[in-house]
Amino acid sequence: MPPPPPSPADQRTLPSRLQDYDRGYAAFDWAQARREVTDLGGGRLNIAYEALDRHLDGPGADRTAIRFLPRDGGDPLAITYRALNARANQFANLLAERGLQPGDRVYCLAHRIPDLYAAALGTLKHGCVFTPLFSAFGPEPIRSRVEIGEPAAVVTTARLYRRKMADWIAETPCLRHVLLIGDVDEAPEGTVDAARAMDALSAEYTTRPMDPEAMALLHFTSGTTGRPKGAVHAHEAVVLHRVTAEQALDLQPGDVYWSTADPGWVAGMSYGIIGPFAAGVTLVVDEAEFDAERWYRILDEQRVNVWYTAPTAIRMLMKCGPELPARYDLSALRFIASVGEPLNPEAVHWSRATLGLPFHDNWWQTETGGIMIANFRCLPIKPGSMGRPVPGIEAAVVRRDDAGGIERIDAADETGELALRKGWPAMFRGYLHEEARYRKAFSGDWYLTGDLVRRDVDGYYWFIGRGDDVIKTSGHLIGPFEVESALMEHPAVAEVGVIGVPDEVTGERIKAFVALKPGHAPDDELRRALMALARKRLGAAVAPREIAFADQLPRTRSGKIMRRLLRARELGLPEGDTSTLEGGDDRLRPCASPTAGGG
Numbered sequence: 001m002p003p004p005p006p007s008p009a010d011q012r013t014l015p016s017r018l019q020d021y022d023r024g025y026a027a028f029d030w031a032q033a034r035r036e037v038t039d040l041g042g043g044r045l046n047i048a049y050e051a052l053d054r055h056l057d058g059p060g061a062d063r064t065a066i067r068f069l070p071r072d073g074g075d076p077l078a079i080t081y082r083a084l085n086a087r088a089n090q091f092a093n094l095l096a097e098r099g100l101q102p103g104d105r106v107y108c109l110a111h112r113i114p115d116l117y118a119a120a121l122g123t124l125k126h127g128c129v130f131t132p133l134f135s136a137f138g139p140e141p142i143r144s145r146v147e148i149g150e151p152a153a154v155v156t157t158a159r160l161y162r163r164k165m166a167d168w169i170a171e172t173p174c175l176r177h178v179l180l181i182g183d184v185d186e187a188p189e190g191t192v193d194a195a196r197a198m199d200a201l202s203a204e205y206t207t208r209p210m211d212p213e214a215m216a217l218l219h220f221t222s223g224t225t226g227r228p229k230g231a232v233h234a235h236e237a238v239v240l241h242r243v244t245a246e247q248a249l250d251l252q253p254g255d256v257y258w259s260t261a262d263p264g265w266v267a268g269m270s271y272g273i274i275g276p277f278a279a280g281v282t283l284v285v286d287e288a289e290f291d292a293e294r295w296y297r298i299l300d301e302q303r304v305n306v307w308y309t310a311p312t313a314i315r316m317l318m319k320c321g322p323e324l325p326a327r328y329d330l331s332a333l334r335f336i337a338s339v340g341e342p343l344n345p346e347a348v349h350w351s352r353a354t355l356g357l358p359f360h361d362n363w364w365q366t367e368t369g370g371i372m373i374a375n376f377r378c379l380p381i382k383p384g385s386m387g388r389p390v391p392g393i394e395a396a397v398v399r400r401d402d403a404g405g406i407e408r409i410d411a412a413d414e415t416g417e418l419a420l421r422k423g424w425p426a427m428f429r430g431y432l433h434e435e436a437r438y439r440k441a442f443s444g445d446w447y448l449t450g451d452l453v454r455r456d457v458d459g460y461y462w463f464i465g466r467g468d469d470v471i472k473t474s475g476h477l478i479g480p481f482e483v484e485s486a487l488m489e490h491p492a493v494a495e496v497g498v499i500g501v502p503d504e505v506t507g508e509r510i511k512a513f514v515a516l517k518p519g520h521a522p523d524d525e526l527r528r529a530l531m532a533l534a535r536k537r538l539g540a541a542v543a544p545r546e547i548a549f550a551d552q553l554p555r556t557r558s559g560k561i562m563r564r565l566l567r568a569r570e571l572g573l574p575e576g577d578t579s580t581l582e583g584g585d586d587r588l589r590p591c592a593s594p595t596a597g598g599g
């Protein structure tokens with residue numbers, strides 16, 4: 001049975017933009033949001049249908065879906081929704097031709113190239129499960145994730161295949177198909193030049209109607225706190241992706257939107273592919289790695305309206321100083337947002353002064369599938385706060401009791417664990433092969449996030465720290481973020497990671513690792529100045545006892561400071577799983593421009 005014709009994208013009963021937070025929150029209804037997703041028969045749906053097919057019958061069909069900026073500075077390539085849909089259809093046909101069945105897993109190991117987007121959506125069209133991996137992973141992290149998830153196929157490039165997979169692929173018999181995208185001179189033995197094979201296949205494909213609960217995505221967590229977990233997501237996740245793309249990121253049809261998230265990470269999927277296409281925007285895809293000057297040029301030349309990035313990138317931009325952005329016209333920007341780590345208040349002040357508008361922080365996890373807490377356009381920002389819950393999301397601050405239950409903390413400004421009431425569409429449906437661990441993440445109706453927060457009287461949530469990172473000193477519970485943000489106020493400081501070190505007297509004492517901006521010397525005078533600043537801002541009990549200077553802090557590939565690694569190194573303990581640690585072979589270039597004062 002052919003699916004019904006696409007419903008016009010503008011036939012909406014829910015407003016796509018949140019005008020009044022309290023009213024929008026009170027009126028929100030998941031059932032209504034679900035009804036706005038195209039019913040492909042008997043309540044079935046497909047993420048890819050929402051991202052692509054749905055646009056084909058309306059004015060969105062010939063809109064640019066992807067504006068691809070080649071690494072080497074060559075001419076941008078524009079791909080319309082119609083063309084991207086056709087290419088995704090060819091990929092779906094390739095999977096069908098090779099005998100892949102719905103439910104089979106397809107891994108993807110590639111940097112941002114146009115066929116990655118067609119492969120992701122073509123995989124979903126065919127009912128297969130898509131799993132992105134960081135292209136910067138070494139052979140071992142790739143292999144171990146293949147062993148956990150047992151994909152039937154992997155989509156990658158010839159270069160990545162030769163460097164990272166060829167040596168061990170014979171030992172993973174589950175992986176039957178290696179599909180190469182990008183330039184392929186000669187496909188190595190046992191691989192398929194997928195780009196060429198797709199060219200020869202039909203551009204027609206009937207997107208498969210899927211059960212809303214059918215597994216669509218498998219995402220590995222960032223591994224910040226330990227071994228990465230494989231979070232399972234269902235097709236109905238698209239309901240949240242679309243609503244939050246519109247309400248939390250302010251995406252409107254026709255907007256030019258740039259997400260800098262790596263496609264190997266959940267953010268690169270939820271808000272680098274699904275959410276934006278479901279919202280009908282033009283997605284800017286930059287093939288290159290971070291480079292401050294290039295980034296400002298992209299914001300200017302591409303007339304970017306909405307920009308979604310991460311604190312680690314923002315800190316690198318801040319490190320390069322205000323002269324660089326002053327040379328570019330950033331007037332097309334309407335909304336800028338950040339995710340992945342706490343956003344220091346300093347970054348909000350800086351962006352207001354330097355870019356002309358403030359970063360809106362938002363909070364979510366691989367497990368939540370999409371944005372849960374956000375600073376909305378219609379609400380005043382409190383710098384340092386993650387904002388308020390997304391409409392449809394009930395959040396609470398809780399304390400775990402000894403019997404495995406939880407107690408809600410309703411009073412304002414009390415620290416506790418952030419909990420979310422079960423039942424939103426993008427909630428993870430399991431950790432692959434780790435049923436007990438999954439069950440442990442819930443208490444009754446609540447999902448326990450593992451992050452400590454407080455909620456203020458106005459209902460804004462403030463991040464304190466990950467449960468594992470919180471420091472207990474002299475009877476106080478101290479979140480590293482608070483201490484880090486105070487030190488970030490010093491003009492010489494580029495980045496800070498704070499940990500607790502065991503101490504006989506206080507339980508733990510606070511130690512800060514500080515990376516400096518270019519042109520600042522790590523000397524005792526600066527150390528004393530930083531101590532004084534911390535004491536003034538935080539009080540003597542909370543100020544760090546020790547400050548060490550570091551060239552760089554260890555981070556995950558998704559840009560998160562790995563405090564557990566700082567702690568392990570400090571205490572001479574085993575480093576644990578470091579598969580997601582950012583390596584030395586793909587060093588980012590913070591300030592390419594010599595006039596920007598660094599390099």
Ligand code: ATP
Pocket residue numbers: 221222223224225226227228229338339340341342343361362363364365366367386449451463465466558560
């Ligand atoms: P793992 O679970 O493997 O240790 P991870 O938690 O870093 O890794 P992700 O799911 O990528 O993996 O990251 C989610 C976490 O990132 C959140 O639980 C939170 O600790 C942190 N985070 C994300 N956004 C924010 C934010 N806006 N403010 C503070 N912390 C954030």
Ligand code: MG
Pocket residue numbers: 221365
């Ligand atoms: Mg986590």
